[in-house]
Amino acid sequence: MANLLDKAKTLEPRNPNKSTGLFGGESSGILNWNDIAYPHWYKMYKRLVGNYWQADEVNMSSDVKQFPQLSQEEQDAYLKIIGLLSTLDAPQTRTALLISLYATDPSVQSIMAVIAQQEAVHNESYSYVLSSVVSLGQQNKSFELGRKDPVLLKRNENIIKYYNKFVEEPTVENILKTLVYTSLLEGMFFYSGFAFFYNLARHNKMVGTSTMISYINRDELEHGRFIGELFRATLAEHPELNTPEFTQWVYDHFKESVELETEWSSYVLGNVEGIDLDEMTGYIKYRANKMLRMMGLSEVYPEYVENPMKWIRAYVDNFDGTKTDFFEQKSRQYTKTSDLNGFDDL
Template sequence: MTNPNYTKAINWNNIEDIIDKSTWEKLTEQFWLDTRIPLSNDLDDWRSLSDVERDLVSHVFGGLTLLDTVQSDTGMDSLRADARTQHEEAVLNNIQFMESVHAKSYSSIFSTLNTKTEIDEIFAWIDANKNLQYKAQTVNKIYQNGTPLEKKIASVFLETFLFYSGFFTPLYYLGNNKLANVAEIIKLIIRDESVHGTYIGYKFQLGFDELGDEEQEALKSWAYDLLYDLYANEEIYTDDLYGQLGWAEDVKTFLRYNANKALMNLGFDPLFPDTASDVNPIVMNGLSTGTTNHDFFSQVGNGYLLGQVEAMSDDDYNFD
C-alpha cells in the first residue's frame, strides 16, 4: 500500500469493502465520552458496599484499564500495519481512539469513587498481579511478533473474551440496582467492543479463507491452544478476584460463554458447552446495550442521539 514516491488520498466515495464503511458509520454513531455520565450519582451505592466489594470493583477496573491500554498502545498499531484498505486503516484509527476513551473512563470512575491513596494502590496492584500481567503480556507479544492473522486472533480474544471477567461485576451490580452510572459506562464499552470484535473477526476470516487447508488447520490449532492457555490463566485470576464473595463459578461460566462468542467471531466452532441460558440471568440482562439519556435538552447523554442509535444485537454484525 505504501510507495516512497507516491501518496494516495483516501476516497470515501470509492469503497473497496462496504463493511469498512458500515463499521465506520456504526462506530461514529455510537461515539460517547465518559464526561457525559454523572458518576457521582453512584457515591451512595459505593458507600453501601463492603470493603471486600469495593476492593473487587477497584481491582476489576484496574485490570480493564491495563487491557484497554494494550489495545490502544500496541494493538491497533499492530493491526493497522496489515490493513487491506485505507478505509480499514481509518476504522482502526477510530477503534484505537475509543480504546483510549475506555481506559480514561476507568480513571474517571477511580477519581469519583476512590481516594488518591486508593488509586495509587490500584495501579500498584495492576503492576504486581501476575495473572493480569500474564494475559496482557501474552497478547502484547503476539502483537509484536505474530503473523497478521495471529494478531487478529489475539485482538478478538481480548475484545470478546478477556474483558468479560471484569465486565461481570458492574453488570451484576446493575442488576441489583447499584452503581447504575458506572454500569452505563461499561454498557457503552461493551457496545463498542461488540463492533470491534466482530469487525476484526471479519477481517481475520478474509485472510483465513485465502490459506490452504494445512495452513488453516495449523492456525486453527494455534488459536485453540492460545484460548486454552488464556482461559487457564483467567480461571486463576477469577478465583483470586471473586473467591471471597463466592462469585467465581458464575464468572467462569460467563467467561466460557464469551470465549465461544470470540471463536464464532473468527468463524470457528464454539469450544465450551456454556450458552446464554447458563449465565447468571442478572448479568445477561445487563448485557442489553441500550443506554440511558441524561441530557434531555441537547439529546446528548451517554446514549448520544439515542433515538438514532440502536442497541447492538447478536445479528447486528453478521458478515456472512
C-alpha cells in the same frame, strides 16, 4: 523467517484506490468508501462512529456516596477490576494504530483509527470513575496492578508476548496472532469484569459505573466483530497460512486463555456476594465459543453454546448473528452473510 511487512505508504498515486490486499497489498492511500474491497465494512465504520460518547457525560454522584457503603470485598474487587480493564485497554489504542500502519487497505486504516480513539476514551473512563470514588493514592495503586499483581501478570503474559512480537516482527502471521489475542481481549477477557459491575447494578449499587461499563461494552462488541472479520479476510487472502497447525494454535490459545480467565475470576470475584463462580466459568466458555464463531471456527465448549448468565443481557445492546465456516473459503468467496454478521447476544 517470514517476510517482514513494510509500513503502508501514506500516498502512492500510481496504485489503485481500491486496495489489492489488506496487508502487503497496493493502494493509492485515497479512500473512496464507495469503492473498497469489502463494501460492508462501511456499515461497520458508521456503527462505530455512531457510538460516540465521552466519559464525563456519565453522572457519578450516586456512586460517590455508595462506594464507602460497599463491602470490603466489593471495594477490593472494584479497584482490582478497574486495574485489570485499564491494563487491557491501554495497549489497545497503540495496537489498533500499529495494525493500521501496516494495513494497505485505507478502509482498515480508518476503522482502526476510530477503534483507537474509542480505546483511548475507555482508558480515560477508568481514571474518571476512580477519581470519583477514591483518593489519588488509591487510584494509582489500582493502576499499578497490571505491573505488580502476580495473578494478573500471569493472565496477561501471552498478550504481552504476542503483541510485542508483532512490533518486533511485523509479518502477516504475527498480525493474525495479534488479531486472535485482540479478539480474545475484546470478546472474553473483559467480561468477568463487566459482569461484576452489572451484578452491582442489578442490586442498585454503583449504577453510574455500570452505565459507563455498558458504553464500553457496546464499543467492544463492535470492535470484536470487526476484528473477527479482519482476521477471516486476512486469512482468506493468505491461504498459505490457513493450515491445520495454525487452526490448532488458535484453539490451543483460546483454551489456555479460558483457563487463565477462570483463574483470574476466581481470584477477584471469589468473595463477592451475588456472583456464582460456576456460572461465571460457563459464561467465560460461552464467550470463547462466541468469539471463535466470529473468527470462522467451531466451538470448543459444546455444552456452553447458550448464555448461562441470562440476566446480564439487560445491561448492553445485543446483535444478531450467524456462523460462517470461513476457514474453508477463499478470498474471492468472501461475502457478507448479513448486515449484522456478529454477536447474537452477550
